[in-house]
Amino acid sequence: MKTVGSLILKTYKASEALRKVPDRQIVLTLEKLADALKSASPYILRANKKDLARKEKDDPRNDRLILNEQRIGSIAESIRKVSRLPNPSGKILEKRVLGNGIELEKRSVPLGVVAAIYESRPNVTFDIAALCLRSMNACLLKGSIDAENTNKAALSIIRKLLLENGLPPDCITLLPSGRETVQELFKATKYVDVIIPRGSDSLIRYVRKNSLVPVIETGAGVCHVYVEEHASMQKALNIVVNAKVSRPSVCNAMDTVLVDRKIAPEFLQRLQELFGAYEVEIFAEKNAYTLLKGYPYLKKARPADFGREFLSLKCAVKIVNNIDQALSHIREYSTKHSEAIVSENREACERFLNEVDAATVYMNASTRFTDGEEFGLGAEIGISTQKLHARGPFALEKLVTEKWILRGEGQVRK
Numbered sequence: 066m067k068t069v070g071s072l073i074l075k076t077y078k079a080s081e082a083l084r085k086v087p088d089r090q091i092v093l094t095l096e097k098l099a100d101a102l103k104s105a106s107p108y109i110l111r112a113n114k115k116d117l118a119r120k121e122k123d124d125p126r127n128d129r130l131i132l133n134e135q136r137i138g139s140i141a142e143s144i145r146k147v148s149r150l151p152n153p154s155g156k157i158l159e160k161r162v163l164g165n166g167i168e169l170e171k172r173s174v175p176l177g178v179v180a181a182i183y184e185s186r187p188n189v190t191f192d193i194a195a196l197c198l199r200s201m202n203a204c205l206l207k208g209s210i211d212a213e214n215t216n217k218a219a220l221s222i223i224r225k226l227l228l229e230n231g232l233p234p235d236c237i238t239l240l241p242s243g244r245e246t247v248q249e250l251f252k253a254t255k256y257v258d259v260i261i262p263r264g265s266d267s268l269i270r271y272v273r274k275n276s277l278v279p280v281i282e283t284g285a286g287v288c289h290v291y292v293e294e295h296a297s298m299q300k301a302l303n304i305v306v307n308a309k310v311s312r313p314s315v316c317n318a319m320d321t322v323l324v325d326r327k328i329a330p331e332f333l334q335r336l337q338e339l340f341g342a343y344e345v346e347i348f349a350e351k352n353a354y355t356l357l358k359g360y361p362y363l364k365k366a367r368p369a370d371f372g373r374e375f376l377s378l379k380c381a382v383k384i385v386n387n388i389d390q391a392l393s394h395i396r397e398y399s400t401k402h403s404e405a406i407v408s409e410n411r412e413a414c415e416r417f418l419n420e421v422d423a424a425t426v427y428m429n430a431s432t433r434f435t436d437g438e439e440f441g442l443g444a445e446i447g448i449s450t451q452k453l454h455a456r457g458p459f460a461l462e463k464l465v466t467e468k469w470i471l472r473g474e475g476q477v478r479k
Contacts, residue, residue: 069249072238073178073205077256079235080178080203086232088152094230095148095195098223102141102191105222106134112218113187116211126376128314130185130212140191147195147443153465154201168472173465175201177258180250181446182272184264185211190219192444194237200464203236205257207250209264210242251276261459263447266374266400283447283459286316286402287374288432291391291417292332293408294325300429301407302335308405308431310343314376316448317403317435321371321381323391324353329384333357346379353382372398388413392420399423401450403432424450424457 102109113132120127159171179202183189190206197204208216220239227234240246250260251272259279262272266285273280290308292301308319324332333353337360340347348366349357357363370381371394385391395404405427406417414428425435425448435458437445442460449455455463 069240069246070253072240073249073253073256075235076203076205076238077178079233079238080175082233083198083203083236084175084201086201088155090230090232091152091198091201092148094226094232095144095198097230098195098226099141099144099148101222101226102137102144106137109137109215109218109222110134112214115214116185116187120211126185126211126314128312130187130215132187132215136188140188143438143444144191144195146438147199147461150199150443150461152199152201153462158467165476166474167476170470170472172468172470174468176464176466178203178205178256179446179464180205180207180253180257180260180278182207182247182250182260182262182264182268183447184209184268186263187212187215187219189263189446190216190239191223193446194219194223196444196446196461196464198232198237200461202464203238205238205240205250207240207246208242213242216242247272247275251278254278261446281449281453281455281459282451283449285374285400285450286318286432286435286448287320287372287398287400288317288403288405289321289323289395289399290319290405290407290432291323291385291388291395292325292328293388293391293406293410293413293417294327295410295413296325296328296332296407297409298328298332298335301332302339304405304407304429304431305336306339306343308433309340309345309380310378311431311433313378315433316374316376317432318376319380319405319432320373320375321383321394321398323383323385323394325391326352326384326386329353330356333382343378347382348379349382350384352384356384357382374400388416392417395421402448403427403435405430405432424448 154173154175156173181193224234254277257278260276261281262269263283269282290305333356346362348364348370350366401423403425404421404423408414418426437458437460445458445460447459449459
């Protein structure tokens with residue numbers, strides 16, 4: 066069995082070889098990978114069933130793990146979209162001649178070796194591999210044990226395509242799923258350029274606290290929808306229901322509804338009918354609890370419930386007096402992922418858009434749109450909630466850094 070250290074070293078060496086590969090060769094490889102997924106789907110689905118068999122059937126996180134023909138088709142289409150995007154590396158960003166005659170050039174270059182630590186979403190394995198390959202970065206993939214069989218099947222397909230198309234197979238490496246792997250990654254400052262954790266808040270905090278390698282945070286989303294007093298009732302109901310139930314296990318799903326006091330009685334009465342159809346469990350503060358009495362899935366909210374990323378058919382509800390109180394609540398509890406206001410009052414909307422500090426802020430739209438593919442970026446490594454280098458969907462365009470190149474004729478600095 067290969068050690069984690071040896072796998073990291075091989076990937077580092079492969080990153081150097083990858084930078085010499087012609088761009089067209091990478092594009093063709095990605096196109097062939099997308100085509101190969103259709104014939105390989107039975108193999109992938111068998112592996113996925115093994116992973117699902119180890120889980121409790123009613124675990125809400127199974128939605129992240131499960132694959133089917135439709136999802137594999139979506140993965141293939143995402144890879145095709147990435148293949149059609151321009152390579153972000155090798156672009157000349159600036160070019161000029163200095164006063165001393167030296168020719169200065171700023172160029173985009175690959176980050177080098179990108180390590181990703183993520184939880185039970187096997188589609189992420191394909192997404193990160195495709196994005197890194199398109200941007201000429203090597204990648205180290207550390208998935209969770211929950212998706213171990215599916216990830217191994219995915220990597221066997223990817224590495225086969227790399228070999229067949231003359232690319233260094235070690236430029237995409239699946240690391241062992243055990244927890245001891247991350248300790249090796251955290252110390253690999255010579256060979257790994259950046260670590261990207263994607264998953265729960267606890268995972269992200271653990272990586273940030275312990276890694277010596279630079280970290281770009283993605284993931285945890287405590288997302289709010291504020292229904293302002295001038296909201297269209299039907300529009301607000303549609304948005305809130307979609308943001309909660311369309312796919313509750315993902316990071317852009319809504320966790321808290323903030324409702325203006327003036328429209329709360331009507332809005333909550335109508336919302337409970339819609340939420341009831343999906344058996345959404347509501348954690349309500351005292352004023353909202355009074356209005357929702359009789360709702361079969363109602364609980365009294367604790368303070369901690371307003372900072373929870375539920376990742377299931379659960380959400381918190383709070384009544385606020387005005388936009389000031391809504392903004393104050395969001396400042397306190399937001400993870401700066403995705404926040405939305407529903408209102409026909411343009412002034413209130415613009416204030417919300419300007420004052421809320423988050424990677425993505427919405428007016429009259431569901432938070433579920435925070436996604437690299439929805440934004441036309443092909444795919445994403447995750448949603449970055451920090452402010453350095455990348456914010457929002459961390460996609461192809463952000464997998465590069467800059468390099469200054471200077472050409473002289475013997476100039477020396479006086």
